[in-house]
Amino acid sequence: MNSDLQDYSHKRLNILTGEWVLVSPHRAKRPWQGQNEAVSNEVRPAHDPNCYLCAGNKRINGETNPNYEDVFVFTNDFAALQTGSKDFTIEDGLLTAQSEHGICKVICFSPDHSKSLAEMDPSEIEKVVIAWQREYNALAKNDFIEYVQIFENKGAVMGCSNPHPHGQIWSQSSLPNEIIKKDENQSEYFNKKNRSLLGDYLDQELSKQERIIFENDAFVVLVPFWAVWPYETMIVPKRHQPNILGLKGHETLLFSEAISVLTKVYDKLFNTSFPYSSGIHQAPTNDKDNSHWHWHMSFYPPLLRSATVKKFMVGYEMFGSPQRDITAEIACEKLKQLI
Numbered sequence: 001m002n003s004d005l006q007d008y009s010h011k012r013l014n015i016l017t018g019e020w021v022l023v024s025p026h027r028a029k030r031p032w033q034g035q036n037e038a039v040s041n042e043v044r045p046a047h048d049p050n051c052y053l054c055a056g057n058k059r060i061n062g063e064t065n066p067n068y069e070d071v072f073v074f075t076n077d078f079a080a081l082q083t084g085s086k087d088f089t090i091e092d093g094l095l096t097a098q099s100e101h102g103i104c105k106v107i108c109f110s111p112d113h114s115k116s117l118a119e120m121d122p123s124e125i126e127k128v129v130i131a132w133q134r135e136y137n138a139l140a141k142n143d144f145i146e147y148v149q150i151f152e153n154k155g156a157v158m159g160c161s162n163p164h165p166h167g168q169i170w171s172q173s174s175l176p177n178e179i180i181k182k183d184e185n186q187s188e189y190f191n192k193k194n195r196s197l198l199g200d201y202l203d204q205e206l207s208k209q210e211r212i213i214f215e216n217d218a219f220v221v222l223v224p225f226w227a228v229w230p231y232e233t234m235i236v237p238k239r240h241q242p243n244i245l246g247l248k249g250h251e252t253l254l255f256s257e258a259i260s261v262l263t264k265v266y267d268k269l270f271n272t273s274f275p276y277s278s279g280i281h282q283a284p285t286n287d288k289d290n291s292h293w294h295w296h297m298s299f300y301p302p303l304l305r306s307a308t309v310k311k312f313m314v315g316y317e318m319f320g321s322p323q324r325d326i327t328a329e330i331a332c333e334k335l336k337q338l339i
Contacts (some may be wrong), residue, residue, distance in 0.1 A: 075105055278298065
């Protein structure tokens, strides 16, 4: 491991977005005198009669959920994107706006209100993965859908309005900002090398073994070299595939195993139900050749030093660029020890 990266301030390049993150390892030694909060040890029931996501309960719009036994998907009652909204473009000097269409869905991971992915077996998580594949495929068949974003916000600190284990799927008629950046950088590399950018990056990480948390036959869980969040991680398939429909045979279970191992490690780190936002970045659903894409799943957790000390993007990070104190290598070592 390069000792300079652990002792001196420097910046690291995110090869997927082309953006830099400032790393200040010496600052991790400073004492904490900021806010501390009490840890919530709330024990949730397996079924909450007041939860609009629980099986058999009535949702806000008056519909009743079926008595589902594993995964349940429905169209979001409060969708951020509308299907039948008016088409328009506004260009008024420097003021520009365009209409955006989409379909938003909610995916309940389990009927058990008390569980999170960390408390589900890989075989249970596999049903979620298969549902992700099914929804991605179905939404992609809509001519007006250009991209499908699968994500989860876990924990109130991440803005999750309901503790029932669930995620969301937003599909839309244009590419979001992060996807545009990753599309351009992966395409440029693929056109030069005729190889996957993430595939080559993964080979280098596997040879160094400095940021690898876990791997099985099909997937690697690592802390990316350019990580922004203190315990940010990424799950990457070893085989180059543009989207999750490329998973073959038992690879869906191996992906589920990687998710299970990582989320369990997170919960052990600070002995709390670890909050995070996670999302799958994969090829757009347009008619273009997207063979340069290598899909991956990222986890962005906000906790820094304990269950009550959070990382906020403030000051320099809001006006300059992202910055972190704990290095990716130290974060990886802490997580790996908990497997």
